[in-house]
Amino acid sequence: MIKVQNLQKSFGDVQAVKDVSFTALDGQITGLLGPNGAGKTTTLRMLYSLLPQDGGTISIDGVDPQSEPLKVKRQLGVVPDARGLYTRLTARENIEYFGQLHGLKQGQLKQRIDELSTLLDLGGFLDRRTEGFSQGQRVRVALARALVHKPQTLLLDEPSNGLDVMSTRALRHLLRDLKQAGHCVVLSTHIMQEVAALCDQIVIISDGQVVANGTAEHLRELSGCPELEDAFVKLIGTEEGLLA
C-alpha cells in the first residue's frame, strides 16, 4: 500500500509537483492520469527514492523512501519510462543482472526466469541480444526485470508507450493477474483507454496537482459527463497534451 501526502518537488524555479496526495491499495490498479509534463514521472521517481521530495510524506508499506531507500527498493518493482536495456547483453542476461543485484542465488534465479519467461512469453527471444528488439519485446524484458524479485508493489511509468495492440493486451492481462494476486500496482499514463480499461482508481494530475481522484464512475459523476474522455478534459480544463 502506498500513501502519498502533499508531495512537492521543484527544479530551480520550476515547480514540477505542487501538491500530490493519493492512496494506492493492495489488490488494486491505480492510474496516475495526466497530460505530458503534469508531474507524473517526477512523482514516481520520488516514490522509488531516486529523487528526494521538497515537502510532503511518502509511505510504501510503512517505509519512507528517503530514510530507507534500500528497503523500499527491495519492495518495489519498477519499469521506468526509459526501459534502458543493455543492448550487448541477451534478454536473459539483462534479467539475471538485476536478479543478482537483488541478491537472488543462481538456482533460484534460473527458476524465476523460467517462470517469467512463461508469464511474459519471452521464449522466442530470451537468449538473443536485446539490440534491435521491438518496443513490445523491450517492455516485456523490462517487466521481467522489474518482477524478478517478486515485489509486492509495482510502479510503471507509461508502460504501454509504443506498444502494438497485442502487446498492450498482454500487458493488461498481466497487470490484472498481479492485482488478483494481491499486489499493489501503480501506473502513469496519458492514455484514456488505458485507465478506463484497467484502473480501479484514477488519480488525475494536472500541472503538478491532483485535480480529481476516484473510480471511473465517480469521475463521470463529478464532471457530469457521460464519457470518461470528456470528464477528463473538463477536470483538467484543457485538451493540451492529451492523446486518445
Add this chain to the structure above:
Amino acid sequence: MMRGAKIVALKELRDSLRDRRTIINSLAMGPILGPLIFIGMLTLITQKEVEKAVETLHIPVVNQSLAPNLIGFLEQQGVVVEPAPSDPEQAIRNEDHAVVIRITEQYPEQWRSGKPAVVEVIADSSKREISTTLTRVRLLLNGYSGQIGSQRIQLRGVDPRLVRAVQVRDIDLSTPASRGALILAMLPYFIMITLFVSSTAIAVDTTAGEKERQSLEPLLINPLPRWQIMAGKLAATTLFSLVALALTLIAFMVFVGFIPSSRLDFELNINPVLAMRFWYITAPVGLVAAALLTTISAASKSLREAQSYMGMVILIPMLPSLWLFINPVKAETWMMWIPLLSQNVLVNQLIRGDPVLMIWELISILSTLALGIILALTAARFYQKPKLLFTG
C-alpha cells in the same frame, strides 16, 4: 558487503568485452600502437646517429687555394672537399650545407709569420641534426692545429709535450645501459599513457554512456548503495587498464629487440623481471586514471561533454615526463610522494640500472593509491547526487 560491486564489475567486463570498438581501442591499438610508434621513432633516430657518425663528410671550403696543406690534411682524413657556394652564410641558412669552412684572406700571411691562422667554421648550432657533423669538423681542425704546432716546436728543439700543461682524459662513467636510458627517457610516459588511453573508452561507456542510453535509472533502482555501483564500474575500468598495461609492457619487451642497439654500443634490455617491476610500480596509476575518468564522466551532463574533457586528461601524464625531460634531476625521496612524477623517476632509475630504494617504491605506491582513493570518493559523491540522472 561488496557483493553488489562485484556483480556490477562482472557485468561491465562482460558488456565491454562484447564491444568490438572498446576491445580494439583498449586492448589492441593502445598496447601495440604506442610501443610500435615509440620503438619505430627510436630506431629511426639511432640509425640516423649511426649514419652521421660514420658517413663521409662533404665540406665546402672557401679559399681552398690559400691553404693547400690544410686541404691535403682534410682529404687525407677522408673528407671530400667541395667547392664553396658563393654566399656560405646563405647556404647554411637555406640548409644546403651542414657546415662550411672558410679560410680567411689573412691566413697565408698569419701562417707565414707564425701567428694563429684564422679558419672560420660556419654552421647553425641550433639545428640538432648537424651536431655530429659539426663536432667531427672541429675535431679535424683541432687535430691539424695540434699536429702542425707540435712539428713547429720540435723544429726548434723543444719537446712538444711541454706545451701541453694539462692533458684531459675523459673517463665516462655512463654504463651502456644508462646511455640507452637517455633515449628511453620518454618511456615512462609511453607506459603511463596506456593506462589513461585504455580506460577512457570503458570509463566513459559505463557512466556517461549508461546515462546517455538511459539505462542508469533502472540500474539505480536496485537495492544497493550507489557507491557500490560506482565501485563496481571503477573496478572493471581499473582491471581493463591493468591488463592493457601488461600487454603494453610485453609489446615493449618484444619491440625493444628490434632497436639496432649493438651499433650504438648500449644495452636496452627490458627483461621479464624488469617488466614486472614496471608493471607494479605503474599499476596504482591505473586506479588514478580510472577514478579520474569516472569522476569526469559522472560530473558531465552528456557523453559529448565527457568526451570533450578526455583530450585534456591525456595530457596529465605528460607533465611530469616533460618536466624531467627539461629539468633532469637526481632521484630523491620527496619525489616519491608525487603521483605520476614518482613513477617517472622510478622507471627511469630502473632502466638506467640505477639503484631504487624499497622505501621509494613503497611511498610511490601508497601515495598514488591514496590519490586514487580520494578521486574514487569524489566519483562516489557525484554518483550520490540526484543530478546524476539528468542528461542535457
